[in-house]
Amino acid sequence: MSSYYYLISSLPMPVLGEKQPQSLDSFMDSCSNWVSASEYRELKNISLIPDHEKVSKNFIVNQWKNWDTCLRNSVSKTRSGALNRDATPFLQEERNAFSEIERGVQESFSAENPMLKEKTIDELRWRELDNLEAGHLFDFSKLCIYKLRLMLCAKWLTRETEKGERNLDAVLLKFYSPEKNNDEEISDVNH
Numbered sequence: 001m002s003s004y005y006y007l008i009s010s011l012p013m014p015v016l017g018e019k020q021p022q023s024l025d026s027f028m029d030s031c032s033n034w035v036s037a038s039e040y041r042e043l044k045n046i047s048l049i050p051d052h053e054k055v056s057k058n059f060i061v062n063q064w065k066n067w068d069t070c071l072r073n074s075v076s077k078t079r080s081g082a083l084n085r086d087a088t089p090f091l092q093e094e095r096n097a098f099s100e101i102e103r104g105v106q107e108s109f110s111a112e113n114p115m116l117k118e119k120t121i122d123e124l125r126w127r128e129l130d131n132l133e134a135g136h137l138f139d140f141s142k143l144c145i146y147k148l149r150l151m152l153c154a155k156w157l158t159r160e161t162e163k164g165e166r167n168l169d170a171v172l173l174k175f176y177s178p179e180k181n182n183d184e185e186i187s188d189v190n191h
Contacts (some may be wrong), residue, residue: 003138007034011146017119021155022165027150039140047146048151052092060132060141064148066096067128074105075121082109100124114163122152169179 007030042061045054045112050065050072054153069092080087101124108120129145136142 002035002039002140003014004034004140004143005138007031008138008142008146014146016122016149016152016181019154020150020157022150024150024154026028026077027050027147035140035143039143042140043143043147046147046151047153050092051150058141060136061144063132064128066094067098067101067132070094070098071101071105071121071124072098074101078105078109086113108181114168115159119156122133122155 006033010030011027014021028043038057042056042058042189045051046061048055049066050069052065052069052125061084069134071088073091076090077087080090082091104124105121108117108124111117111120126149129148132166133142133145
């Protein structure tokens with residue numbers, strides 16, 4: 001297993017909810033000078049959305065996929081339950097069980113708005129990355145975790161509270177006021 005002392009020690013520390021310390025492109029450029037071609041491909045394939053078709057050679061990446069799949073299933077079950085719907089069509093195969101997920105998802109659904117719910121769920125993800133990082137200070141797994149952290153930070157950079165509130169108001173107005181003009185455009189529901 002290779003160690004990347006210089007590369008990892010030069011990486012700025014990402015903090016969830018704060019500006020991304022470096023771009024994903026910059027991070028990948030840095031890694032291209034230090035990691036092998038196969039490791040670079042592994043890094044490139046890492047995504048916040050688990051792809052079960054691609055099995056990683058890295059144990060930590062596979063652990064992350066398993067954990068995040070359980071989290072996504074728990075969110076689907078909770079949302080479906082609140083809507084009196086069946087979650088089964090949305091569930092993915094779980095390869096492990098993680099007891100802390102259910103409690104965390106239930107806590108997130110007590111948040112007062114959808115953005116806070118999502119932030120609470122991403123805070124669960126961040127804590128899981130802390131857990132996975134234990135014992136991986138200067139190895140390839142640390143680089144994989146770092147990329148996941150950068151992607152979480154980047155996700156929140158695109159969130160704009162005012163735009164999200166406008167979109168929510170537009171959806172609620174459309175839903176609760178059928179006599180209103182239903183052709184009104186909603187700019188970007190994902191804010």
